[in-house]
Amino acid sequence: MVYSPSTAAPPGDGDANAPQHVHTYRQQGFAIVRGVFAPLEIAALADAFDRIRAEGMRHPKSFRHGNVFFRVAVDPAIGRILRYMQWPGYIDPVLDRFRTDPRMLNLVAPLIGSNLKQIINQMHWKPPGAAIAEFGWHQDIRFRRPREAYRRPGDSYVQTGIAVDRHRAESGAMRILPCSHRFGELALGDGRVMDRPLDDSDLRRVGLDPAAAVTLELDPGDVALGHLYTLHGSGPNRSPADRRFYINGYVDAAMCDRGEPTFDEGHPVPLGAPVLVHWEDLHVRPEPHYVEQ
Ligand SMILES: O=C(O)CCC(=O)C(=O)O
Numbered sequence: 001m002v003y004s005p006s007t008a009a010p011p012g013d014g015d016a017n018a019p020q021h022v023h024t025y026r027q028q029g030f031a032i033v034r035g036v037f038a039p040l041e042i043a044a045l046a047d048a049f050d051r052i053r054a055e056g057m058r059h060p061k062s063f064r065h066g067n068v069f070f071r072v073a074v075d076p077a078i079g080r081i082l083r084y085m086q087w088p089g090y091i092d093p094v095l096d097r098f099r100t101d102p103r104m105l106n107l108v109a110p111l112i113g114s115n116l117k118q119i120i121n122q123m124h125w126k127p128p129g130a131a132i133a134e135f136g137w138h139q140d141i142r143f144r145r146p147r148e149a150y151r152r153p154g155d156s157y158v159q160t161g162i163a164v165d166r167h168r169a170e171s172g173a174m175r176i177l178p179c180s181h182r183f184g185e186l187a188l189g190d191g192r193v194m195d196r197p198l199d200d201s202d203l204r205r206v207g208l209d210p211a212a213a214v215t216l217e218l219d220p221g222d223v224a225l226g227h228l229y230t231l232h233g234s235g236p237n238r239s240p241a242d243r244r245f246y247i248n249g250y251v252d253a254a255m256c257d258r259g260e261p262t263f264d265e266g267h268p269v270p271l272g273a274p275v276l277v278h279w280e281d282l283h284v285r286p287e288p289h290y291v292e293q
Pocket residue numbers: 124135140172173174232233234245247
C-alpha cells in the first residue's frame with residue numbers, strides 16, 4: 001500500500017484549528033507535508049549532500065570529531081560508502097540553515113511548542129546498488145538514551161525528514177506501520193537497526209500484520225513527520241539514482257536534558273560548543289579520531 005492524502009484521517013482529535021498534518025500525525029503516527037521546500041532550495045541541499053559525501057569519503061573508516069560523525073561502511077556490492085553523517089549543522093552553512101528554517105518550526109511547533117532542542121541532525125544516503133543500505137523495522141524510541149533524560153518522550157519529540165530525491169519503493173523509501181505509535185514500546189530485538197534488513201517477519205514476531213504497512217512516497221522538498229513510537233524501516237535502493245534524506249529530530253526543551261538548543265521562543269539558536277546528545281564520551285575524547293565498527 002502507498003500512503004496518499006486519502007488515507008489521512010480527518011480532523012477530530014479536539015484541536016479543530018490545528019493544521020491537517022497535526023491531526024494526521026496524531027491519528028496515524030506520521031504525516032507528510034508536500035512541497036515545503038522549493039526546487040532551487042533542494043538543489044542547494046543536494047549540493048550540500050555531495051560536499052559532505054566528498055568529505056566523508058576522504059576517510060578510510062568511520063570518523064568522529066565531537067558530535068560530528070561520518071559513518072563509513074564497506075558495501076559488498078559497491079565498496080566503501082558513506083551511510084550516514086551526524087551533525088552536519090556544525091560544518092556546513094546550508095545544512096545548518098535547513099535545520100533552523102522557520103518552516104520546520106511551523107511544522108513541529110503545533111505539536112511540541114517553539115522552545116526546542118535538537119536530538120538528531122543526520123543525513124542518510126542510499127546509493128544505487130548498495131546492498132547494505134537498509135534499516136530494519138524499529139521504533140526510534142530505542143535510540144533515546146539515557147531514557148531518564150527524556151520526559152514523556154512520545155509527546156515531547158517529533159522526527160522530521162526532508163526528501164532530497166524521489167523516495168519510492170524501488171529507491172528504498174521508508175515503510176511505515178500506520179497507528180503503531182499507539183502500541184507503546186515493542187520487543188523487536190536488540191540487533192543494530194542499520195545492520196538488519198527490512199524483514200516483515202520482525203513484525204509478525206510481535207503479532208503485527210505487515211500487509212498494513214505503507215510506503216512513504218516522497219518527492220524532493222516534501223517533509224515527513226514521525227512519532228517516536230511509530231514502526232518504520234526501509235529497504236535497499238534498487239533504482240539508478242541516489243536516495244537522500246535529511247533528518248532532524250526536535251524535542252520540547254523543557255522535557256529533555258540532552259540536545260542542542262535550536263529554537264528559543266521560535267528564534268533560531270546558533271550551534272556553539274557541542275553539548276551532550278548521544279555520544280557519552282564527548283567531554284572525555286574531544287579530539288578527532290577514527291572509530292572501529
Ligand atoms: O533513511 C531511512 O530510510 C531510514 C530512516 C530511519 O529509519 C530513521 O531515521 O530512524
